[in-house]
Amino acid sequence: MDAHIPYTKQQHQFWQAIISLTISSLLTFSTLYIFQPLLPVFVETYDVSTTLSSFLMSASVFTMMFGLFILGFLADRYGKKNIMIVSLTVTILTLAAMAFSTNFSFIVGLRLLQGFFLAGVPASAMGYLGNEIDRRYIGIAMTLYIASNALGGMSGRVWGGYSADKWGWETSLLSLSGFGVVALLLFIVLLPSERPSAESRSSLKSDLKGMLIHLTDRKLIPLFVMGLLLQIMFTAVWTYLPFYLKGEPFNWSLKWISYTYFAYVLGVLAPPLASRFSNRFGLFNVMLSGLMLLAIGTWLTAIHNSSVIIFGLTVLCTGFFISHSMAAALVNRTATHHKSGASSFYLINYYLGVTIGSSAVGTLWDHFAWTGILSTSMLLLFIFMFLPKLKHQS
Numbered sequence: 001m002d003a004h005i006p007y008t009k010q011q012h013q014f015w016q017a018i019i020s021l022t023i024s025s026l027l028t029f030s031t032l033y034i035f036q037p038l039l040p041v042f043v044e045t046y047d048v049s050t051t052l053s054s055f056l057m058s059a060s061v062f063t064m065m066f067g068l069f070i071l072g073f074l075a076d077r078y079g080k081k082n083i084m085i086v087s088l089t090v091t092i093l094t095l096a097a098m099a100f101s102t103n104f105s106f107i108v109g110l111r112l113l114q115g116f117f118l119a120g121v122p123a124s125a126m127g128y129l130g131n132e133i134d135r136r137y138i139g140i141a142m143t144l145y146i147a148s149n150a151l152g153g154m155s156g157r158v159w160g161g162y163s164a165d166k167w168g169w170e171t172s173l174l175s176l177s178g179f180g181v182v183a184l185l186l187f188i189v190l191l192p193s194e195r196p197s198a199e200s201r202s203s204l205k206s207d208l209k210g211m212l213i214h215l216t217d218r219k220l221i222p223l224f225v226m227g228l229l230l231q232i233m234f235t236a237v238w239t240y241l242p243f244y245l246k247g248e249p250f251n252w253s254l255k256w257i258s259y260t261y262f263a264y265v266l267g268v269l270a271p272p273l274a275s276r277f278s279n280r281f282g283l284f285n286v287m288l289s290g291l292m293l294l295a296i297g298t299w300l301t302a303i304h305n306s307s308v309i310i311f312g313l314t315v316l317c318t319g320f321f322i323s324h325s326m327a328a329a330l331v332n333r334t335a336t337h338h339k340s341g342a343s344s345f346y347l348i349n350y351y352l353g354v355t356i357g358s359s360a361v362g363t364l365w366d367h368f369a370w371t372g373i374l375s376t377s378m379l380l381l382f383i384f385m386f387l388p389k390l391k392h393q394s
Contacts, residue, residue, distance in 0.1 A: 006134040009141075013192045017132060018141060020190035021125050022148040024084055027183045028121040029152030030159070030176055031091050031114070032060060037161035037258050038169050040242050045169075046104040051362035054239060058359040059108050060115030065348045065355070067119025072127070072344030080124035080131075081191055087120020088187060092180035099173040119347075122149075126343040130332050132194055139279075139329060143271035146325045150271070150317070154264030157238075161258020219334050220342060223327050224349045229379040230294070230327075231353025234320045236361040236376045237298060241313075244370050249304055263313040270318045271325035278326065287326040291380060293319025298377045302370065324350075 007014040035042075035056040042053045075083040094114040101107050125145055133141045156176070163172040241260065245252040270290075278286045293315050300312025331346045357376070364372030 007132055007137075007192070008134045009137045014133065014137065014141070016190045016192055017129070018144050020187045021121075021128070021145055022151075023183045023190075024088055024121045024187050025125065025145065025148040026152040026155060027088060027091060027176075027180045028118055029149050030156030031095060031180075032064075032118055032156065033057075033153045034156035034160035034172060034176060035111075036239060037157050037242055037254065037261070038164055038172070039239070040246055040254065041164055041169055042104065048104060050243060051359060051366065054359045054362055055108050056111055057239060058355045060111040060118060061351045061354040061358065063112045063115035064119045064351050067116040068123045068344040068348045068351065071117075071120045072123035075120075075124040075127060080128040080194055083120045083124050084191075085184070085188060087117045087124075088180065088184045090114065090117035092177050092184065095173050095177035095180065099170045099177070122347050123344045126328065126332060128194060130343075132192070138332065139275045140272070142329050142332060143275040143325050146271045146321070146328060147268045150264050150267030150321055154261050154267065157261035157264070158258050161242075161254050161261070165253065165255040165258070220331060220345070223331050223334070224346055226327050226383055227324070227346050227350035228353045229383050230320060230323055231350050232357045232361070233294070233298065233353075233376045233379050234316070235354045235357025236364075236373050237301065237313075237316065239358045240361070240365045240370070240373050241301075243365070244301075244373075245309075250306065260310060260313055263310070263317045266314045267317040267321040270321040274322040274325050275329070278329075283326050283330065287323055290319045290322030290326065291383060294323060295319070295377055295380055298374060302374055 007017065009015070039050070039053040039056065042048065042056060043050060046053075071083050071087070091114060094110050094117075098107050098110050098114075101110070126142065129138060129141045129145060159176070160169075160172045163175065238261075242254070242257050244250070245257050245260070246254075274286050274290065297312045297314070297316030297319055300315065301309050303309065303312075328343070328346065331342055334342070361373065361376060364375060368375070
């Protein structure tokens with residue numbers, strides 16, 4: 001087998017790549033989001049405000065944005081697999097360290113460090129797939145990877161809430177760290193070696209210039225902005241959902257709140273289905289249907305009925321991951337070089353949205369409660385402004 005020929009889905013290397021990146025994604029996104037259902041616990045344990053507790057989310061996402069740029073650049077130059085191995089190793093070590101900490105500020109500091117290295121997998125994985133997978137199968141590979149992102153986010157939230165309610169938040173982090181050791185070993189063994197890229201042979205100056213040129217690409221800029229706005233809206237709902245459901249008239253326990261994150265199952269299933277539908281109905285039409293589902297699901301949570309809220313959350317997840325997977329696929333299709341760099345810029349905006357949706361939106365919660373959170377859905381109006389251009393690209 002010639003190592004320079006991209007892998008097709010008929011080859012075992014294709015599935016080794018998918019499995020290993022799925023495992024790494026599970027650890028990465030479980031770690032990123034495990035604190036989301038735990039925020040009320042930290043409010044009570046450390047006597048901090050709701051907004052201050054959200055720093056456990058926004059701190060890691062803030063440094064993750066820098067990591068996406070720096071590690072995305074280094075991945076193109078020095079090897080994506082190497083960067084991902086370092087990322088996973090630091091993730092495991094910081095998880096274990098946080099479990100033994102008794103100081104809130106120290107935990108936030110560790111999240112800042114952890115966030116930078118959490119960027120290693122998302123900054124490298126899509127670029128790896130773009131370089132190593134045959135173009136005929138890049139759509140299915142990308143959507144399977146994005147589905148694993150959703151599965152990781154769901155797993156971290158569900159396990160975090162459930163295990164903390166049963167055994168304490170420290171156990172949640174230690175058990176995830178233990179899973180990380182197994183994940184790292186499997187990743188090292190399974191992921192096929194990557195082909196030498198043109199970027200690894202170019203000068204540092206020309207390499208950096210080639211990456212930064214994406215910021216002037218009029219085809220990519222609307223997609224970068226779309227990632228930002230989608231995530232602000234999505235993160236705002238899920239960050240403040242535990243406070244919403246713990247209060248009147250619901251009074252849910254943390255264990256029951258953690259079960260709402262099973263709505264992410266639809267986020268796992270939606271990207272592969274969206275990929276298949278986009279081949280038949282067009283990427284633009286599938287993306288538009290995802291945006292409409294996202295809006296409908298968000299506003300269904302305003303109804304004070306537990307069944308309706310749960311249904312709304314499943315619709316919201318379906319719509320979000322359809323829209324996100326279509327945008328990510330379009331970024332990879334549009335970028336003709338420095339694919340990790342292009343993916344990183346999309347993800348920087350995507351995770352900037354997480355930061356804003358986690359902490360900056362806290363003011364809306366403090367003053368207007370759930371109605372303030374729902375008001376973020378107005379950001380969809382700005383996305384609709386970009387749709388004519390995206391339709392032309394698709």
